[in-house]
Amino acid sequence: MPTKKDILDLHFMDARCKLIDLAAFLDRVERHPGEVDFRFEGLKKALPILLSDHPGRAKAVLESLSDHSTAPAEKATFQGAFGAPQA
Template sequence: MPTKKDILDLHFMDARCKLIDVAAFLDRMERHTGEADFRLESFKKAIPILLSDQPDRAKAMLEAFSDHSSEPAASASIQGASGAPDPSLTL
């Protein structure tokens, strides 16, 4: 069974890089003009999950970015997923 140090040795630099990417994304959002949409709000609401000590943070993050509506939308506004639940489409 790997130890915490083993996990740090294997994955610390990758996780560090991803957090720097998140910080750079937020910096870019602050530097640019215009209105953000529901995706940025979903992103900001998910950050406290990352910082919590709760078990299963990855599952909680996936749930935070999931659309929990049970009824299908009347029509698709785009082809593909937006990556976050759009409150304007919630039934």
């Protein structure tokens, strides 16, 4: 069974890169004009989950970015998903 150090040795640089990429994305969105929408707010709401010490963070982040509505849409305006629930 790998140790915490083994996991850090194997995956730290990849996680570091993803974190820097996310920070750059947030900076890029904030320095441009216009209003943000629910997707940006959804990402910001997920950050405290990421920073928590509770197990199951990946599931909790996924759940926070998922649409839990059960009523079918009257008409689809596009094919695909937004990646975050609309407020």
